[in-house]
Amino acid sequence: MNCEKRLNKFGKYAFGINLDDTYIYFGMFDKEGNCIKNFVRFIEKTHHGEDILPQIKKLIFEELEERNLKTKDIIGVGIGVPGPVNELGLVQNAPNLEWKYFNVNEKLSGLLDGIPVIAINDVKANALGEMWIGSGKGLKNYVDIKIGNKGVGSAVVNNGELLLGLNGANGEFGHIPINENENNKCSCGNKGCLEQYVSFDAFINLVKEKIKNKESSLKDQQLTLKNIFDAAEKGDEVAVECCEIYGKYLGKALAIMATINNPSHFIFNFPVQQNGEILMNIIKKYYKKYSHSASKDANIILGRLGDYAGMYGAARLII
Numbered sequence: 082m083n084c085e086k087r088l089n090k091f092g093k094y095a096f097g098i099n100l101d102d103t104y105i106y107f108g109m110f111d112k113e114g115n116c117i118k119n120f121v122r123f124i125e126k127t128h129h130g131e132d133i134l135p136q137i138k139k140l141i142f143e144e145l146e147e148r149n150l151k152t153k154d155i156i157g158v159g160i161g162v163p164g165p166v167n168e169l170g171l172v173q174n175a176p177n178l179e180w181k182y183f184n185v186n187e188k189l190s191g192l193l194d195g196i197p198v199i200a201i202n203d204v205k206a207n208a209l210g211e212m213w214i215g216s217g218k219g220l221k222n223y224v225d226i227k228i229g230n231k232g233v234g235s236a237v238v239n240n241g242e243l244l245l246g247l248n249g250a251n252g253e254f255g256h257i258p259i260n261e262n263e264n265n266k267c268s269c270g271n272k273g274c275l276e277q278y279v280s281f282d283a284f285i286n287l288v289k290e291k292i293k294n295k296e297s298s299l300k301d302q303q304l305t306l307k308n309i310f311d312a313a314e315k316g317d318e319v320a321v322e323c324c325e326i327y328g329k330y331l332g333k334a335l336a337i338m339a340t341i342n343n344p345s346h347f348i349f350n351f352p353v354q355q356n357g358e359i360l361m362n363i364i365k366k367y368y369k370k371y372s373h374s375a376s377k378d379a380n381i382i383l384g385r386l387g388d389y390a391g392m393y394g395a396a397r398l399i400i
């Protein structure tokens with residue numbers, strides 16, 4: 082992406098911000114690319130998503146005030162958004178934020194008294210972060226995979242270049258239609274999209290359904306990813322069965338992606354700290370089973386930057 086001409090070259094600092102469906106990952110960087118502060122906040126989703134950009138404005142202005150800085154000291158703000166964003170910053174339908182169609186660059190820059198803003202899709206921000214200082218460093222062909230509570234997406238790096246597509250919707254992997262018989266609507270408005278089966282909420286709902294009629298140690302516990310993976314490690318039948326069903330969906334979906342992109346690596350921004358190794362192994366098993374022979378050797382690995390990948394990637398748009 083060629084965005085340099087829009088930035089304030091006299092600035093000394095930059096902000097990298099990534100939004101997923103639940104959190105704001107906020108980072109402040111110096112112009113050498115060092116992260117000097119970062120934190121996470123819940124997204125306040127009132128007034129149909131109208132309050133999200135003002136919330137970001139508040140966080141940025143608080144930092145400026147604390148450090149006695151002016152808007153002219155800022156090179157720019159990079160922001161990752163969970164929905165398709167084109168090169169001009171136009172977002173087209175980010176249902177998990179209740180955003181429809183508007184120019185994020187212009188709107189946020191307006192709120193920030195003219196600080197230049199460059200928006201990108203959140204998973205593409207992840208891919209740029211991993212490319213900069215993470216697991217994607219030095220790789221030419223890889224696909225970054227992001228699983229959220231509600232949304233699922235990917236970003237494709239082909240021959241060293243991040244692919245955007247016409248409306249920035251390249252890699253909208255969560256909306257591969259996989260089930261003709263689904264009655265519930267996906268966030269995109271269609272029915273039977275992959276995301277309806279492989280978001281973390283879908284995984285937890287699957288376990289919820291299964292434990293209704295079967296014995297499981299999970300009946301007495303809060304259904305969190307960590308508890309489910311821990312139970313599966315200990316051999317809980319329902320937990321193992323659900324990991325198998327869920328991992329099969331994902332392994333198969335990666336095999337579909339591989340027939341189109343033929344990557345050397347899939348990089349997962351997956352919460353490994355929650356003991357997700359058991360699930361990764363199932364995903365790898367089904368990937369091997371379903372992938373084309375020329376794609377079978379793709380490595381499925383974890384992103385080094387975890388949940389912060391997109392924050393770094395958004396900053397990379399500026400620095």
Ligand SMILES: [Zn+2]
Nearest residue numbers: 256267269274
């Ligand atoms: Zn969909």
